[in-house]
Amino acid sequence: MPVYTCTLAQGTLSNEAKSDLAREITTIHSAVNHVPGNYVNVVFNELPPTDVFSGGQPGQPLIINGWVRTGHPDEETSQLVREIADAATQVTGVPVEKVLVVIQNSPAHHAIEAGRVLPEPGQEHTWLAAGG
Amino acid sequence: MPVYTCTLAQGTLSNEAKSDLAREITTIHSAVNHVPGNYVNVVFNELPPTDVFSGGQPGQPLIINGWVRTGHPDEETSQLVREIADAATQVTGVPVEKVLVVIQNSPAHHAIEAGRVLPEPGQEHTWLAAGG
Amino acid sequence: MPVYTCTLAQGTLSNEAKSDLAREITTIHSAVNHVPGNYVNVVFNELPPTDVFSGGQPGQPLIINGWVRTGHPDEETSQLVREIADAATQVTGVPVEKVLVVIQNSPAHHAIEAGRVLPEPGQEHTWLAAGG
Numbered sequence: 485m486p487v488y489t490c491t492l493a494q495g496t497l498s499n500e501a502k503s504d505l506a507r508e509i510t511t512i513h514s515a516v517n518h519v520p521g522n523y524v525n526v527v528f529n530e531l532p533p534t535d536v537f538s539g540g541q542p543g544q545p546l547i548i549n550g551w552v553r554t555g556h557p558d559e560e561t562s563q564l565v566r567e568i569a570d571a572a573t574q575v576t577g578v579p580v581e582k583v584l585v586v587i588q589n590s591p592a593h594h595a596i597e598a599g600r601v602l603p604e605p606g607q608e609h610t611w612l613a614a615g616g
Numbered sequence: 617m618p619v620y621t622c623t624l625a626q627g628t629l630s631n632e633a634k635s636d637l638a639r640e641i642t643t644i645h646s647a648v649n650h651v652p653g654n655y656v657n658v659v660f661n662e663l664p665p666t667d668v669f670s671g672g673q674p675g676q677p678l679i680i681n682g683w684v685r686t687g688h689p690d691e692e693t694s695q696l697v698r699e700i701a702d703a704a705t706q707v708t709g710v711p712v713e714k715v716l717v718v719i720q721n722s723p724a725h726h727a728i729e730a731g732r733v734l735p736e737p738g739q740e741h742t743w744l745a746a747g748g
Numbered sequence: 749m750p751v752y753t754c755t756l757a758q759g760t761l762s763n764e765a766k767s768d769l770a771r772e773i774t775t776i777h778s779a780v781n782h783v784p785g786n787y788v789n790v791v792f793n794e795l796p797p798t799d800v801f802s803g804g805q806p807g808q809p810l811i812i813n814g815w816v817r818t819g820h821p822d823e824e825t826s827q828l829v830r831e832i833a834d835a836a837t838q839v840t841g842v843p844v845e846k847v848l849v850v851i852q853n854s855p856a857h858h859a860i861e862a863g864r865v866l867p868e869p870g871q872e873h874t875w876l877a878a879g880g
Contacts, residue, residue: 506669522671537770539786569860580863587858594693594719596701599712638801654803726851728833731844
């Protein structure tokens with residue numbers, strides 16, 4: 485259901501670090517937002533260093549943008565963003581100053597996966613069972 | 617006006633399949649959201665297979681993220697996401713389980729195209745005529 | 749804090765034009781939204797010409813998608829999008845008809861940078877001082 489897009493300059497992370505970060509984000513999202521891990525997507529959008537700017541100069545931020553369904557309790561989203569930011573710093577070795585995590589959302593019924601409209605937060609169980 | 621970003625691993629779709637999908641999305645959006653087809657943008661963000669994860673493992677999802685103006689009737693957005701998800705499955709041959717379609721929105725007056733603030737949904741006619 | 753993602757076909761802009769545009773967006777955002785320039789991120793997502801469609805045909809749009817914190821006064825966001833659209837046309841030489849600027853937002857407390865939850869609009873001063 486969720487999609488996390490990590491944007492960064494090429495060479496910032498090794499393949500191992502990317503794989504580790506994808507697993508961490510998956511584990512955290514699954515635990516906090518009650519979604520089975522296999523529904524969590526994480527992609528890395530690596531750009532040439534000449535195409536990434538911070539402050540108008542070439543930069544090396546690690547930008548993690550997550551899309552989730554609208555309606556999760558606010559404290560869960562706060563926990564989610566906190567845990568992902570902490571994990572990104574620990575797993576990747578990117579300095580904390582350069583890590584930015586942003587969560588965006590839109591209504592569950594504006595999204596379809598596996599041919600079915602996504603469940604509202606809290607209705608995951610019923611949705612998953614019906615998909616059997 | 618709208619922008620559809622299709623994120624996928626390299627090799628998932630042929631150039632022909634991408635072109636077909638772009639045309640289908642354009643046709644559907646134009647019909648459902650009352651926008652001339654030439655205002656519909658579709659881009660494909662193909663990433664190395666090592667950079668796309670589902671469930672913390674290398675995966676092959678087809679993620680279609682659309683941006684539209686806030687204010688379309690809810691049933692139109694539901695129809696839009698349904699028709700695009702169906703078309704994506706039919707046109708590309710990607711298994712339905714791997715297709716995720718998400719629509720996001722922001723206010724029309726937070727967007728500018730061709731030098732003019734976008735029209736509210738329902739005001740497309742006037743906007744287009746004034747652009748003549 | 750903000751992230752601007754410029755999506756375009758390869759070859760649309762020279763490295764110099766990209767650098768100029770990144771600086772312009774940074775200067776504008778900093779002035780309008782009261783954020784120090786070094787917190788403004790601009791990335792260019794250049795795609796093969798075969799992967800960019802307008803109206804279902806290969807196209808050459810310049811799509812600038814900005815993420816900002818929810819809560820900026822509406823007239824500031826209108827000014828922001830206007831100034832960025834104007835700058836993009838002037839700096840890049842891309843025809844005005846092909847330039848699309850969209851601003852999206854989510855709550856400041858759904859984002860973390862440098863290990864700290866982002867400030868609400870208007871609270872930047874306190875946040876920056878506390879980070880010292």
